[in-house]
Amino acid sequence: MLHRVFGHTAFRGEQAQIVQHVIDGGDALVLMPTGGGKSLCYQIPSLIREGCGLVVSPLIALMQDQVEAMRQLGVRAAYLNSTLSSEDAAEVERQLLAGELDLLYVAPERLLSGRCLNLIDRAKIALFAIDEAHCVSQWGHDFRPEYRELTILHERWPDIPRIALTATADEPTQREIAERLTLEDARRFVSSFDRPNVRYRVVHKDNGTRQLLDFLAGHRDESGIVYAFSRKRVESVAEQLAAAGIKALPYHAGIDAGVRAANQRRFLQEDGVVMVATIAFGMGIDKPDVRFVAHIDLPKSIEGYYQETGRAGRDGEPAEAWLCYGLGDVVNLRQLIQQGEAGEERKRLELRKLDSLLGFCESTECRRKALLGWFGEPHPGNCGNCDNCMEPPQSWDGTTAARKALSCVYRTGQRFGAGHVIDVLRGTATEKVTRFGHEALSTFGIGSDLDVKQWSSVFRQLVAAGLLEADIERHGALRLTADSAPVLRGERELRFRTEAPKAARASTRKGR
Ligand code: ADP
Ligand code: ZN
Numbered sequence: 001m002l003h004r005v006f007g008h009t010a011f012r013g014e015q016a017q018i019v020q021h022v023i024d025g026g027d028a029l030v031l032m033p034t035g036g037g038k039s040l041c042y043q044i045p046s047l048i049r050e051g052c053g054l055v056v057s058p059l060i061a062l063m064q065d066q067v068e069a070m071r072q073l074g075v076r077a078a079y080l081n082s083t084l085s086s087e088d089a090a091e092v093e094r095q096l097l098a099g100e101l102d103l104l105y106v107a108p109e110r111l112l113s114g115r116c117l118n119l120i121d122r123a124k125i126a127l128f129a130i131d132e133a134h135c136v137s138q139w140g141h142d143f144r145p146e147y148r149e150l151t152i153l154h155e156r157w158p159d160i161p162r163i164a165l166t167a168t169a170d171e172p173t174q175r176e177i178a179e180r181l182t183l184e185d186a187r188r189f190v191s192s193f194d195r196p197n198v199r200y201r202v203v204h205k206d207n208g209t210r211q212l213l214d215f216l217a218g219h220r221d222e223s224g225i226v227y228a229f230s231r232k233r234v235e236s237v238a239e240q241l242a243a244a245g246i247k248a249l250p251y252h253a254g255i256d257a258g259v260r261a262a263n264q265r266r267f268l269q270e271d272g273v274v275m276v277a278t279i280a281f282g283m284g285i286d287k288p289d290v291r292f293v294a295h296i297d298l299p300k301s302i303e304g305y306y307q308e309t310g311r312a313g314r315d316g317e318p319a320e321a322w323l324c325y326g327l328g329d330v331v332n333l334r335q336l337i338q339q340g341e342a343g344e345e346r347k348r349l350e351l352r353k354l355d356s357l358l359g360f361c362e363s364t365e366c367r368r369k370a371l372l373g374w375f376g377e378p379h380p381g382n383c384g385n386c387d388n389c390m391e392p393p394q395s396w397d398g399t400t401a402a403r404k405a406l407s408c409v410y411r412t413g414q415r416f417g418a419g420h421v422i423d424v425l426r427g428t429a430t431e432k433v434t435r436f437g438h439e440a441l442s443t444f445g446i447g448s449d450l451d452v453k454q455w456s457s458v459f460r461q462l463v464a465a466g467l468l469e470a471d472i473e474r475h476g477a478l479r480l481t482a483d484s485a486p487v488l489r490g491e492r493e494l495r496f497r498t499e500a501p502k503a504a505r506a507s508t509r510k511g512r
Contacts, residue, residue, distance in 0.1 A: 205329070
């Protein structure tokens with residue numbers, strides 16, 4: 001079947017075991033990175049087992065593409081969702097009952113309708129495949145309430161095997177999927193999430209666009225994606241890249257659908273197109289030769305970062321994941337979360353995820369080890385293909401600097417952003433410093449031993465470590481946290497990472 005229908009020579013990773021397990025009627029929970037080949041795991045058993053494989057998929061937009069691709073391989077596939085006319089839907093139902101379908105894709109809300117459940121009662125079903133299974137998890141980023149009700153599949157048809165698949169596999173999500181879908185007894189197939197050909201690099205933002213242009217200079221005429229924080233950012237970055245002679249196109253949900261589709265087509269078909277996009281871009285995009293994924297702003301979470309960078313180097317050739325972030329990003333994202341519509345619990349969760357990502361960014365350990373560790377996958381570290389492995393960061397004793405910084409935040413009333421506090425620390429009598437009488441403070445000028453850049457780095461790392469937080473109501477004013485006190489009292493030692501010196505950065509700019 002693999003050769004004859006799909007034209008592949010060999011199974012990848014654990015595909016063979018998964019396919020065998022499901023053919024034999026077992027339940028399975030499959031955790032495999034995007035591009036790993038999850039679809040085959042239910043497609044082949046659907047073709048081999050008697051009856052039609054029923055695939056629950058939340059992405060209506062992708063159903064048609066998947067069905068189209070299957071039909072081209074000669075597989076009898078169809079879909080049922082709200083885009084079909086009632087005549088077309090009736091025809092699909094007839095085909096299912098007549099045993100004329102191998103694969104049927106269904107949107108979850110459709111599946112749960114009384115009409116569809118009755119239909120399943122009367123049809124011969126080979127298996128249930130629950131794609132994007134993380135949608136059942138509140139912890140995940142694409143929560144779909146209807147997914148919670150999919151337990152009905154097991155309750156009503158306990159003898160039909162179920163296979164749940166996802167590319168999001170951090171521990172909390174794994175646990176929740178198994179619990180919510182009553183798949184505790186299902187066999188788990190956890191593939192490695194490592195992408196050894198992707199080189200990870202995190203840099204600190206001073207002039208984001210210039211840094212991005214430097215980075216892109218090492219990727220001339222290559223295809224890549226640049227992710228930006230907002231639609232406005234996407235537009236302005238795309239314009240700046242285009243002005244610099246780069247074939248850059250914008251993509252976000254606010255762009256006219258026709259233009260968006262045209263831009264996506266060019267990205268897929270032409271060489272060397274750089275797509276500047278919000279996270280609206282990428283889901284379901286199967287382009288193997290994306291050579292880089294750049295984040296010009298901080299993503300929202302480690303899972304998001306992993307998903308987005310996972311679009312680089314699907315062909316196994318060297319690819320680069322580059323992330324550029326500054327304290328301003330943290331302020332923006334916190335603001336976005338806190339002003340969002342979500343409930344309090346959800347907001348706290350998202351803030352925690354953001355903190356984890358900050359920890360990852362400021363970490364001095366192997367990026368790959370840290371990233372995989374987040375997914376519960378052990379890695380020995382020293383991967384040799386991330387910034388921290390290639391240019392091990394130096395660290396310095398920041399205990400005194402941290403005390404000075406925190407006490408200056410305190411003395412200035414916890415009402416100012418890093419820029420002003422740094423001016424006070426360094427004894428710079430700006431107009432603002434004078435206006436607030438801050439040159440009279442005991443902390444005025446106590447930090448003249450460090451330059452502005454070094455202090456910025458200290459403040460960023462204090463925020464990343466949760467020792468300072470940015471107050472959204474007050475435009476990012478820094479204030480102390482519950483954890484600040486031991487540092488202020490000198491009871492806690494701190495080490496900070498030393499910024500890469502300019503020269504080292506310049507030499508790595510040349511790229512791969
Ligand atoms: P996922 O759903 O895990 O993101 P897909 O099922 O879409 O991944 O597969 C990603 C790509 O890998 C597809 O182009 C598919 O044809 C290809 N693929 C899957 N399995 C194999 C295999 N055993 N050999 C070669 N190519 C494969
Ligand atoms: Zn490494």
